[in-house]
Amino acid sequence: MTAWTTSRSHQRWLHTESLRLLAFGRGAVPTSGGAGWLDDDGVVDPTRGVFTWITGRTAHVYALGHLLGVPGAGPVATRAIAALSTALHDDDFGGWYASLAADGTPDTTKSAYAHAFVVLAASTATVAQIDGARALLDDALAVLDERFWDPAAGLSADEWDRTWTTLDPYRGVNANMHTVEALLAAGDATGDVRWYERAAMIADHVVGWAAANEWRIPEHFDAAWAPQLELNADRPDDPFKPYGATIGHGLEWARLLLQVDAALPGRAPATLVPAALALYDGAVRDGWAVDGAPGFVYTTDWAGAAVVHTRMHWVVAEAIGAAAALHQATGDPRYADDYARWWDYAGEFLVDHERGSWHHELDTSNTPSAEVWPGKPDLYHAFQATLLPLLPLAPGLAVAVRDGLTIR
Known part of the structure; x- marks a missing residue:
């Protein structure tokens, strides 16, 4: 059987799925007030307000859609x-504020997590030549x-108050992970190697x-x-x-390290x-089907035992990306086999074939x-x-899509 990683029919399926996702979320930004939280049918839930991280992610996705030539994605x-x-x-x-409540009241927390998604959004939109993106x-x-980078530590701090007066003592790997993603995109958009x-x-x-924790990443500092x-x-x-080691982050970091x-x-x-x-x-060993049902658990303790068994859609998405990246980097066929396995799981349990997009969370029986x-x-x-x-x-992604740099 032809490996999915080289199958033209699978590549066509990927493109079809990307178009289906873009169609689902096309109403996410009804105004210039920001992207809303989508419900199960792709309708904005006005009670949840507007989050900077969601708005940044939405700008990134639809700027990529614009680069793919999808009508309506650019607006x-x-x-x-x-x-x-x-x-x-x-x-x-x-x-940037962390969010705006439904009544417009801002959460004035200044978080590295949200700011990383602003950088990612602006980088992708700059490549896509979206108005205002380069200034942003x-x-x-x-x-x-100036505010988050700690040159002595070689890492990003996590959270300030509105006036940049008080820095929270908490430090986190999650914000640093998305900062890495954003810096790679910024390097692509600007040509400045210092971001890489x-x-x-x-x-x-x-x-x-x-490495010091048996390949389970400490998240909190x-x-x-x-x-x-x-x-x-x-x-x-x-x-x-979350408490403990986050399976999805082990997978996400695997891809980012290769990038x-x-x-x-x-x-x-x-x-x-x-x-x-x-x-x-390590993530596959600790996380996949460890409780007798298919799917990745959310978190484990420091010995690798599952703590939160809930299945999150983003973990499988990151497993797909990691397996594809590892196969590209090494040529090892076991990653191609994993890649097909993760997509089979997504297609059976996560992809919502009736209402659109993916179920974001499943219980231990793989029920939404x-x-x-x-x-x-x-x-x-x-x-x-x-x-x-x-x-x-x-x-x-942005430069590769713009320049047609497919690997198939």
Whole structure:
């Protein structure tokens, strides 16, 4: 049988799925006020307000759609970029609010996580020549550099108050992970290699922490970057700061390490590629079908035992991207086999063939649930899973799509 990774029919299916996802979310940004939280039918839930991270992800996805030549995608990206430049931007103190409540009241927290998605959105939209994107990118990179980057640590801080007066002592790997993704995109959009180099610096720290913990990545740290391994043990299914090791992040980092290595050929830390293999293998070992049912559990403890068994859609999307990247980097057929296995699971349990998009959360019987992620908030993880298998490890998605750099 022809491997899915080289099958033209599978490539056509990926393109069809990307178009189906774009159709589902086309109403996510009805105005320049930002992207809404989508319900199970792709309708904005007005009670949830507008989040900067969702707006950034939506701008990124629809700018990619515009680069793919999908009619109507460009206007969605344009409205999302406009929202990041106006409604969600703090004109008084700089940077971006975390969110706007349904009544328009801002959450004035300045988080590295949200700012990373502003950089990602502006980078992709710059490549797509969306109005206002380059000015937004210059602003966002300056804020990321001046406010969040800690040169002594070689890592990003996590959260400030509105006036940039008080820095929260919490430090996190999640924000740094998305900062790596954003910096790679920024390097592509600007041609400035220092953003790749900064991404490599962050990645090298994470590899060291993971290697010291049997390839389970510590997620939470104090202000001195000492791991806080028991943080949130009392609320282990937190959507952003769960207790223990997060399976999906092991998979996501595996792909990102390969992309950092490809962005800096011959100059990236030599540890990145072997670490990518180890992270992927560890996540699959600890996370896949460990409770007798197919699917990845959400989190484990530090011995690898499952803690939160809920299946999140984004974890499978990242498994797809990681397997595709590892197959491209190594040629090892076992990654092609995994790739098909992860897509089979997604097609059977996650892809909503009736109402559109993907179920964002499943319970242990692989039935849709909504304990952590109600509705279908955004398209980012699923959409990227349809593009990553078709494109090289470097440059990133936007430039690769623009320049037609398919690997098949």
